[in-house]
Amino acid sequence: MGYYDELETRDPGQREDALAQALPQALSRARTAPALARLLRDVDPASVTDRAALARLPVIRKAELSEAQRKSPPFGGFTTRLAAEFDHVFQSPGPIYEPGRRDGDWWRLGRFLHASGVGRGDIVQNCFGYHLTPAGMMFESGARAVDAAVLPAGTGQTELQVRAAVDIGTTCYAGTPDFLKVILDRADEMGEVLSFTKAVVGGGALFPSLRALYADRGIVTRQCYATADLGNIAYESEALEGMIVDEGVIVEIVRPGTGDPVPEGEVGEVLVTTLNPDYPLVRFATGDLSAVMAGTSPCGRTNMRIKGWMGRADQTTKIKGMFVRPEQVAALVARHGDVSRARxxxxxxxxxxxxxxQLETAGQGGDYAASVMEVLKMRGDVQLVAPGSLPNDGKVIEDRRHYE
Incomplete structure (x- = not known):
């Protein structure tokens, strides 16, 4: 299969030398975006030539991006192009708006797909959403980069997904980790045999039990760590030892709530600087926890490795591939005058x-389920609990899932 390009196997010293050249150029370009010009007004781009200098720059948090977009829609002044100069404008829950372009592999998913063995001769059943949010287009762009064909399947409609997979002979599934099981189970019910041999997944945790279940069915499953704002951040290779940082971003692990890098191996918040000239986010806080792994991957790729997703640095949580944010929970409470708190x-x-x-309310007649669907963008079991019964711990989002 080989490597995607020579960047993957560079000597680490060569990578740092290239970084010293790329960072000043990227920051100079970033300062042409109005919001970044304000944030970086006291920064001399020529002086930022290594990770230590980068670590002295301010951190950009999702809340700042969201607030900037409310004041100056759609992108809050964080792009170097006007909205009409992009090929796509997406809306993610929040709402948060993200740009997209067709040129090249704009989100850099091709490197991940290549490392997963996807290429010419494959037909990818892309079960990421195409409606408003960018994940569908992100993976389609990656498939195009490795010359694979795409069935733009989107989400839901399981029986039609099975029918298409059988008739077309799709060889690779792309989507959230657990939706593949839904398709496979439905195929079993229909008495159909699918041709999937590969799965490229993201948007949620790939639990070991689920990976093993797919392996038992002859499907090699790999996962990436990507976001709508940043594109691909890190990805698995055949070594299956951590996740290799993409060549188009700089990853730092910092103490949550600060911009201070932590020692190798210590769990902290993931900050990402993207070298994308159109949307050059600098030290963008993902809200995710991870840690740097020592050494390099046995597969021969030499970039930094991280341990993958290890939880959230804040309460924002990804459920069924969609982020749920504290401000959305507040909006849900505000919709119903009889609801005092929610969890x-x-x-x-x-x-x-x-x-x-869980909704604290003395009422019984509100259309709470419809509100949950509208505000949180997914269905959930609604439980009405007595006022004052939820724990007084400040939590509005609780993640009870275990990842080991």
């Missing part, structure tokens, strides 16, 4: 994410 609980049933929404 969203993420859990597992079998191999599936499930969401429970």
């Amino acid at each position: 969203v609980i993420a859990d597992r049933q079998g191999e599936m994410d499930v969401m429970t929404v």
